[in-house]
Amino acid sequence: MFGLGSGEILIIAFLIVLLFGVKKLPDLGHALGKGIRNFKKGLHDQNEE
Numbered sequence: 442m443f444g445l446g447s448g449e450i451l452i453i454a455f456l457i458v459l460l461f462g463v464k465k466l467p468d469l470g471h472a473l474g475k476g477i478r479n480f481k482k483g484l485h486d487q488n489e490e
Contacts, residue, residue: 445453461469 458466
């Protein structure tokens with residue numbers, strides 16, 4: 442995945458937990474999913490026009 446090994450992914454995940462905290466991770470995931478969904482919807486709407 443993007444040339445990253447499992448060690449690098451674990452380090453990135455650990456840094457994200459340190460930055461945002463465990464309690465805010467579900468909110469962050471929800472916001473990220475909502476953003477991706479809106480982006481895909483916008484692309485789909487643009488293709489229909």
